[in-house]
Amino acid sequence: MDIAVLGALDVKEHGVSVTPTAPKPRQVLALLALHADQVVPVAALVEELWGERPPRSARTTLQTYILQLRDLIAAALPAEDPRTSKNVLVTSPGGYLLSTSAGASDVREFERLAGLGYRAMDAGDFTGAARELRDALALWTGTALADVQTGPQLEMHCRRLEETRLCALDQRIEADLRLGRHRELLGELTVLVSRYRTHENLHAQFMLALHRSGRRSEALEAYQRLRNALVRELGLEPSAALRRLQRSILMASPTTPAPTLHSTGVGTGDRLSHVG
Known part of the structure; x- marks a missing residue:
């Protein structure tokens, strides 16, 4: 079974889609797909479908959705496959398990490639890190489960x-x-800082890319826009690391080497949750 959730939901068995069109069976399949090869408790499935006030018929209705999914799986299994739909969508004590039989999962592949990228960063292999992380991000075709309620x-x-x-x-x-691709990054970062108005590290990267491209005034304007957004939306001032970066750009002369994220103390962990 091949599973894709980093965009539209797409679950296939032997190349045949087993993704239902009805909203609630799609929700059930999506949650099972996210936990592929792991038991998903009935309580979690019920909460997903009906929240804190499930109907009395919740468990019976859930069983109906499971049967509908098994019908789709059975239709996709070739005659020579020894498995049945119950071997693919397994009933376990307390829940259900979607067995991939070592099939592909875009989430697992994303995590594998991203892990390679992080290790390359730690080793100072920026070329390898950029390549692995770019391949990982290419697996995303949109918002996760974009077409699922x-x-x-x-x-x-x-x-x-x-x-x-x-x-x-x-x-x-x-x-x-780190590889000096600041000019190539400007277009991408312009879009990202517009989308994530209070994400400090993206703004820091945008400021550096602008400064290194000889656009110092625009880098300082980017800082001011970030500060305004942080104060207005979160009631916060920029972090000390961002203020240091702003000062280093403000004080730099045309012949002064451009600052780095490392030298100003701005890192991946700085306010990553401040997204808007």
């Missing part, structure tokens, strides 16, 4: 996935900056 469980997982994507993106941009 989400309840509390899926909302939580989508937020977690978005944070992992932002962390990988942050590190890939840092690797590119």
Whole structure:
């Protein structure tokens, strides 16, 4: 079974889609797919579908959705496959498990490539880090589960996935900056800082890319826009690291080497949760 959730939901068995069109069975499949090869408790599935006030018929209705998914899986299994749909969508004590039988999962592949990228960064291999992280990010075709109606469980997982994507993106941009690709990054960073108005590290990277491209005044303007957004939306001033970066750009002469994120103390962990 091949699973894709980093964009539209797409679950296939032997190349045949088993993704239902009805909203609630799609939710069930999406939650099972996110936890592929792990048991998803019935309580989690019920909460996803109906929140804190499930109907009395919740468990019976859930069983109906499971049967619908098994029908789709059975239709996709070739005659020579010894498995049945119950071997793919397994009933376990307290829940259900979607067995991939070593199939592909875009989340697992993203995590594998991102891990290679992080280790390359730690080793100072910025070329390798940029390559691995770029390949990891290329697996995203849109917002996670973009075409699935989400309840509390899926909302939580989508937020977690978005944070992992932002962390990988942050590190890939840092690797590119270390490789001197500041001009190539300007277009991408312009879009990102407009989308994430209070994300400090993205703004720091944008300021550096502008400064290193000879656009010092625009770098200082980017800082001011960030400060205004932080004060207005979060009631916060920029971090001490961002203020140091702003001062270093403000005081730099045309012949002064451009500052680095490392030298100003701005790093991946700085206010990554401040996104807007």
